[in-house]
Amino acid sequence: MSFKVMAICAGRHGGNGEALAKEALCAVQEAGGEVELINLFDYNILPCTGCEGCTMQMGKMGAGLQKEYHGCVLKNKDDVDAIINEIQTCQGVIISVPTYDLTPSSVYTRLAQRFLAYELSFRLAIGDVKENPHTVAGLISVGGSMHDWQSLALESLQATMFTMSMQVVDRYMAQRDGRPGNCFVWGEGDEWGGQLARARRMGENIVKAIQTPVEERCWLGDADDGVCPNCHSSLVYPGDKHWDGVEFPWECAVCGAGGDLVTDEKTGRPKLRIAENGLIRDRNDDRARAEHLNEINKTRDEFFAHMGEVKPLIDKYAKMEFPTLEIKRD
Numbered sequence: 001m002s003f004k005v006m007a008i009c010a011g012r013h014g015g016n017g018e019a020l021a022k023e024a025l026c027a028v029q030e031a032g033g034e035v036e037l038i039n040l041f042d043y044n045i046l047p048c049t050g051c052e053g054c055t056m057q058m059g060k061m062g063a064g065l066q067k068e069y070h071g072c073v074l075k076n077k078d079d080v081d082a083i084i085n086e087i088q089t090c091q092g093v094i095i096s097v098p099t100y101d102l103t104p105s106s107v108y109t110r111l112a113q114r115f116l117a118y119e120l121s122f123r124l125a126i127g128d129v130k131e132n133p134h135t136v137a138g139l140i141s142v143g144g145s146m147h148d149w150q151s152l153a154l155e156s157l158q159a160t161m162f163t164m165s166m167q168v169v170d171r172y173m174a175q176r177d178g179r180p181g182n183c184f185v186w187g188e189g190d191e192w193g194g195q196l197a198r199a200r201r202m203g204e205n206i207v208k209a210i211q212t213p214v215e216e217r218c219w220l221g222d223a224d225d226g227v228c229p230n231c232h233s234s235l236v237y238p239g240d241k242h243w244d245g246v247e248f249p250w251e252c253a254v255c256g257a258g259g260d261l262v263t264d265e266k267t268g269r270p271k272l273r274i275a276e277n278g279l280i281r282d283r284n285d286d287r288a289r290a291e292h293l294n295e296i297n298k299t300r301d302e303f304f305a306h307m308g309e310v311k312p313l314i315d316k317y318a319k320m321e322f323p324t325l326e327i328k329r330d
């Protein structure tokens with residue numbers, strides 16, 4: 001079976017993230033895969049305007065009020081359409097992003113926040129995408145520091161995967177990589193070349209996942225990674241009531257799995273023990289995300305019912321003006 005894997009890099013040209021992604025791609029190539037690499041600095045990526053035109057259209061098409069989906073309002077204004085269409089021809093992606101202020105850099109999040117208009121299950125339903133590529137993903141965060149200064153990096157990358165229905169099968173936090181080339185020195189356990197070896201393993205894991213039947217694919221990353229057994233995120237928080245009253249004592253901040261926080265007998269570390277109904281909000285699951293669409297529609301409907309009271313306030317605040325910063329342009 002032929003397959004293609006794309007590396008999406010958001011770090012410096014010649015930087016650590018690019019080197020690690022290239023090593024992972026070498027493993028893919030050696031296994032007979034087609035590979036490609038893009039560095040997001042080379043593309044024009046406009047920020048999402050927040051217009052919600054995409055989800056409004058999706059809602060209208062679902063209700064039979066609109067025939068044709070026009071996609072994102074920025075569709076022909078930058079390179080995002082071409083990038084996303086190319087991603088959807090791939091069976092695997094490796095996303096390698098530097099950590100800035102604990103989180104993925106904005107060069108990547110700018111792209112990822114445009115994914116919403118390309119929601120895969122919707123595009124499949126309307127025939128915009130012919131076949132589900134069942135894309136698997138490996139995530140690399142690259143930081144100058146260790147986990148304590150990259151605490152939101154991998155989890156924030158994971159949070160960008162749901163809209164495109166990408167299954168994360170491996171993730172790796174590359175640490176102490178401040179200067180280009182640092183990744184060749186430090187490694188897991190500080191051994192020379194350890195980071196390259198880990199990146200290569202990610203490439204191998206991506207190939208393994210692609211070559212596994214879709215329904216049998218599973219986590220191939222480090223076994224004891226994270227606190228959530230569902231998505232391996234390390235971020236679990238005390239749960240609050242959801243819009244429909246559902247509530248869990250503890251929730252995974254990334255996938256939404258719910259349950260109790262317990263001590264793992266084997267490792268002695270905290271672990272989320274998933275409740276019997278703890279995966280009903282699993283954001284990896286298309287059905288759970290469809291439920292979220294119901295929430296969005298319900299919230300919208302309730303809001304529109306108050307339009308009479310709200311409209312004068314919208315106008316009032318739109319007209320309100322304050323001193324601002326003027327930039328002179330010639």
Ligand SMILES: Cc1cc2nc3c(=O)[nH]c(=O)nc-3n(C[C@H](O)[C@H](O)[C@H](O)COP(=O)(O)O)c2cc1C
Nearest residue numbers: 011012015016017098099100101102143144145177
């Ligand atoms: C604006 C800025 C913010 C940064 N913030 C962090 C941080 O919060 N945590 C961290 O570990 N490294 C941080 N770094 C270091 C980068 O993550 C590091 O240089 C990384 O190697 C960049 O990847 P690259 O070599 O692929 O470009 C920051 C760097 C910059 C430029």
